[in-house]
Amino acid sequence: MFSRWTNSHHDQENDPHEAELKVNELKDAIGPQSGRSLQFCTNACFRRYLEARNWNVEKSKKMLEETLKWRSTFKPEEIRWNEVAIEGETGKIYRANFHDRNGRSVLILRPGMQNTASLDNQMRHLVYLLENAILNLPEGQEQMSWLIDFTGWSITNNVPIKSARETINILQNHYPERLAIAFLYNPPRIFEAFWKIVKYFLEAKTFQKVKFVYPKNKDSVELMRTYFDEQNLPKEFGGKALLNYDYEEFSKMMTQDDVKSAALWGLDIKLQQAGNGYSGAEVAPEPVCLAPAAG
Structure with a gap:
């Protein structure tokens, strides 16, 4: 089975059941997540990382773990x-x-x-x-x-x-x-x-x-x-x-979008403080599983 996945990743792209199996495999490999990482790691996110690494779970896992580490320090949201x-x-x-x-x-x-x-x-x-x-x-x-x-x-x-x-x-x-x-x-x-x-x-x-x-x-x-x-x-x-x-x-449009982004990530309070000149980091509340802002 695994050699077939490796040699022909088109199977995953064309077969929803096969793709779902791989997504679940990657999800198990990554393990439980919390906070923003939980919100980021949707099934769609797992699929993108699998596609990027030709549905190789181990390579996808390494790639996604590096992104989670990067996001935790860069804090793009x-x-x-x-x-x-x-x-x-x-x-x-x-x-x-x-x-x-x-x-x-x-x-x-x-x-x-x-x-x-x-x-x-x-x-x-x-x-x-x-x-x-x-x-x-x-x-x-x-x-x-x-x-x-x-x-x-x-x-x-x-x-x-x-x-x-x-x-x-x-x-x-x-x-x-x-x-x-x-x-x-x-x-x-x-x-x-x-x-x-x-x-x-x-x-x-x-x-x-x-x-x-x-x-x-x-x-x-x-x-x-x-x-x-x-x-x-x-x-x-x-x-x-x-x-x-x-x-x-454009600045007005981006400022309005900042409000949407903050709400998506549970950062409404931080956005208000940022507008008052505050730029320190905050621990985000545990979010519900919304659509991710990136992947």
Whole structure:
């Protein structure tokens, strides 16, 4: 049985009963959880980690345990917009006001708009927006799409390799199976040298989700349009909509979403204190088993 699971993980994806057996096996392997870890470890979460490791329970267990350890120290559910707002002033990463054709949240990344130098703060900003994208997924949808705009990108404001590597590390190791597709739109030729290095950090599954789109390449443009309605897609990505990032309006939206996130994680009191300048850690009350904010 186990060799069949190992050699053909498509069985799990196509057979709900087989998948359920593996989910229960991973659940038993992880053991009892409490607090936020209990809330995080839903069946959907177990399935994502199993899919990320081709349904190998031992590898999935190791991966999930590392995420639980990371979340206990990084505390992504506690990050609030006012803590990372400076990173969002230029709109270098933000959640779009539209979804793709499958109802997925969309993150727009504009590496040419980098405005800070602190890697730690940049990663907190990224994680905050990953959590926010997940928070705003419609019921039954677990993945997001990325659109990467190279307007203003040059070798002088290039994202450091260290930043790119840490971004990939967080996405692959702590948000497995959250990325559906990433479109890199019309990158300049000089980006090729950067990509040759970065692609080695990508696992095979992630690499397959990264698509380059060039306006003169009809096949790549058509592929992109199977994911996005042309009316929603900004002109910067070959669509017809206007890309208008309004920092003040986006800040208001994020502040409202902070309230939803705090309620989801049982952090209403902490959110109120954070608004008054308090930023210390608190022990969250034992939550009921709600839909997770990440996986």
